[in-house]
Each structure stands twice: as structure tokens, then as C-alpha cells.
Amino acid sequence: MTDLDAVLTANRTFYQAFALRNPDAMDRLWAREAAVSCIHPGWPPLLDRAVIMGSWRNILHAPSALAMHCGGSQGRVYGTTALVLCEEIMEETVFAATNLFVLEQGQWRMVHHQATPIAVPTARPASPPRPQHLH
Amino acid sequence: MTDLDAVLTANRTFYQAFALRNPDAMDRLWAREAAVSCIHPGWPPLLDRAVIMGSWRNILHAPSALAMHCGGSQGRVYGTTALVLCEEIMEETVFAATNLFVLEQGQWRMVHHQATPIAVPTARPASPPRPQHLH
Numbered sequence: 001m002t003d004l005d006a007v008l009t010a011n012r013t014f015y016q017a018f019a020l021r022n023p024d025a026m027d028r029l030w031a032r033e034a035a036v037s038c039i040h041p042g043w044p045p046l047l048d049r050a051v052i053m054g055s056w057r058n059i060l061h062a063p064s065a066l067a068m069h070c071g072g073s074q075g076r077v078y079g080t081t082a083l084v085l086c087e088e089i090m091e092e093t094v095f096a097a098t099n100l101f102v103l104e105q106g107q108w109r110m111v112h113h114q115a116t117p118i119a120v121p122t123a124r125p126a127s128p129p130r131p132q133h134l135h
Numbered sequence: 136m137t138d139l140d141a142v143l144t145a146n147r148t149f150y151q152a153f154a155l156r157n158p159d160a161m162d163r164l165w166a167r168e169a170a171v172s173c174i175h176p177g178w179p180p181l182l183d184r185a186v187i188m189g190s191w192r193n194i195l196h197a198p199s200a201l202a203m204h205c206g207g208s209q210g211r212v213y214g215t216t217a218l219v220l221c222e223e224i225m226e227e228t229v230f231a232a233t234n235l236f237v238l239e240q241g242q243w244r245m246v247h248h249q250a251t252p253i254a255v256p257t258a259r260p261a262s263p264p265r266p267q268h269l270h
Contacts, residue, residue, distance in 0.1 A: 035211045037220055039231045042254045045220045047209060074182060076170045076246075078237050081216035083247055085172055085180045096174045098233055098249045102213050111211075112218055114233045116251040119177050 003108075007075050007082040007101055010108040014099060015070040015088075021060040027053055031109040034102045039114040041095060066090050070097075082108060087118075094118050138243075142210050142217040142236055145243040149234060150205040150223075156195040162188050166244040169237045174249040176230060201225050205232075217243060222253075229253050 001009075010029065017025035030036055030049065038052045039045045040059075046052045059065060073086040080103040088095040100112035136144075145164065152160035165171055165184065173187045174180045175194075181187045194200065208221040215238040223230040235247035 034213060037209070037211070037218070039220070039233065039251060039253075041251060043231075044222075044253050045209070045231050047220070074172070074180070076172070078169060078216045078246065079214060081213050083172070083235065085174070085182070087179075096178075096180050096249070098174065098235075098247065100218065100235065111213065112233065114231070114249050114251060116174060116176060116249060118174075118179050 003077045003082065003103075004075050007077060007084060007108050008073055010101055010110070011070070011073055011075070011084040011086065011099055014110060014113075015068070018060070018068055021065070023053070023057045023060050026056045026060065029110050031102055031104050031111045033104055034109070034111050036110070037112045041115050041117060088115055138212045138217065138238075139210050142212060142219060142243050143208055145236055145245070146205070146208055146210070146219040146221065146234055149245060149248075150203070153195065153203060156200070158188070158192045158195050161191045161195065164245050166237055166239050166246045168239055169244070169246050171245070172247045176250050176252060223250055 013025065013029050017029060030052070036049050036052055037045055037047050038055065040055065046055060068088055068090040070086050070088055073084055076083045082101045084099040086097050088097050095115040096118045097113065097115040099110060101108040102111050148160065148164050152164060165187070171184050171187060172180055172182050173190065175190060181190060203223055203225040205221050205223055208219055210217060210219045217236045219234040221232050223232050230250040231253045232248065232250040234245060236243040237246050
């Protein structure tokens with residue numbers, strides 16, 4: 001298995017933990033030695049592993065949690081760090097996700113996650129939208 | 136200068152290019168050999184360097200572009216890759232940003248940027264907000 005395949009497998013493990021509402025699987029996926037961080041949609045960054053795991057437990061156990069699936073994964077390996085970009089589809093809402101992994105004790109483990117709601121799902125525009133105000 | 140200092144300097148260069156509306160400085164900051172990607176708020180991921188640079192030219196030259204400054208930077212170095220998290224403050228709106236850099240020809244160069252509007256600016260809550268639906 002190439003590093004890219006292994007990273008994409010780790011990325012699938014993240015979404016399986018989400019789908020199965022399994023905080024233990026989520027915990028196993030996140031790095032234990034490297035510094036971790038997480039930006040849930042609309043939240044300020046979380047920088048502490050215990051706080052991040054607590055946030056996932058709340059999210060995975062929330063009765064109102066919706067089913068979500070992942071598509072369009074793109075992986076890039078930079079030595080012992082790897083980035084996966086993908087779309088998270090949850091009913092009518094699509095999020096663009098950044099998932100960062102490092103190689104730790106022979107395993108690709110997550111060190112960072114950020115998700116942003118996006119206006120345009122899998123069908124991409126021919127050219128990027130022209131922003132009005134930003135950034 | 137430590138790697139962490141150098142990465143935080145590279146991160147400041149990103150926001151200086153933004154403040155000075157300088158697309159050439161922005162171009163110089165982004166990696167030329169490593170794969171790059173960018174997720175502007177609300178956009179699908181951009182995965183092509185020329186498209187990303189075109190998006191920055193549009194953003195930096197937009198007459199309606201607002202002033203923006205960066206605060207609360209937190210850097211993490213993972214070997215020859217480094218992550219900087221920070222807040223981008225633009226009038227009433229605060230974005231949480233993920234900026235990823237790789238060491239390329241002795242320089243820390245940007246390979247990925249994502250920004251998400253967040254509800255809570257620099258004054259952090261004592262505990263993370265409890266999400267309603269997600270994620």
C-alpha cells in the first residue's frame with residue numbers, strides 16, 4: 001500500500017467513526033504524540049486533545065446528529081505529513097474539509113480537522129466564483 | 136531563528152501580502168514544487184496553482200475588499216511541514232484559518248489555506264459550544 005493509499009484509508013476511518021458514532025474509534029485515529037487541533041464549523045479552534053475528544057463525544061452522541069458521508073477525497077503526501085481534502089455531505093449541506101495526518105509509530109494519525117460549509121457541491125464551476133468582499 | 140519562528144514569519148508574510156494587496160508577494164509565498172490547495176470561505180476547494188493565484192488576484196484587486204488583520208497565531212511544526220492556526224478579523228467578522236506550509240528550497244512556503252467564519256472571536260468560551268446538529 002502506498003503512503004497515499006494509507007492516508008486515504010485513514011481518512012475513511014475518520015468518516016466511519018463518524019457514521020458509526022464511535023468515539024473510541026475517533027480517539028484511536030487522532031495522534032497521541034503530535035500536537036492536535038480541530039476547527040468545527042463556526043467554532044473557534046480547539047487546541048487541546050482532551051477538549052477535542054470531548055467535542056467529538058458530544059457530537060457523536062447528540063440525538064440530533066445527522067447522517068454524513070464523504071466524497072471527492074484528494075490526498076497529498078508531504079513526507080511524513082499528509083493532507084486530505086474532501087467534501088462532507090449532510091442532507092442539503094456540503095462542507096469542504098481539510099484533514100491533516102502525520103505518520104506516528106507507523107500509522108497515519110489525524111492532527112488537524114477543519115470543515116467549512118460551501119455553496120457549491122461536487123459539480124464544480126468552470127471558474128471560481130468572484131468574491132465580493134473577501135477572502 | 137527556530138523553525139517555529141520562521142513559520143510564523145511566513146504566516147505574517149501571507150497577511151502582509153493581503154494587507155498590501157500584493158499578488159506578487161502572495162505568489163512568492165506559495166509552494167512551486169509541492170501540490171497546493173485553497174478553500175476560500177464558501178467556495179469548493181481549488182486544487183490548481185494557477186487557479187489559486189488567479190483567485191488571489193481577484194480578491195486582492197476587488198474594489199470592495201475590506202481591511203483584515205490576523206491575531207492569535209498558533210504554530211505547530213511537524214518535521215518539514217508546519218501548521219499555523221490563526222484568526223482573521225475583518226470588521227465584524229472573524230474567520231478561523233488553517234495555513235499549512237512545507238519547507239521547500241530552505242523556505243517555508245504555503246501549500247494550503249482554509250478560512251471559516253466563526254461565531255466566537257478572540258475571547259474564548261470556558262468550554263466549547265455544544266453543537267446542535269453536527270460536526
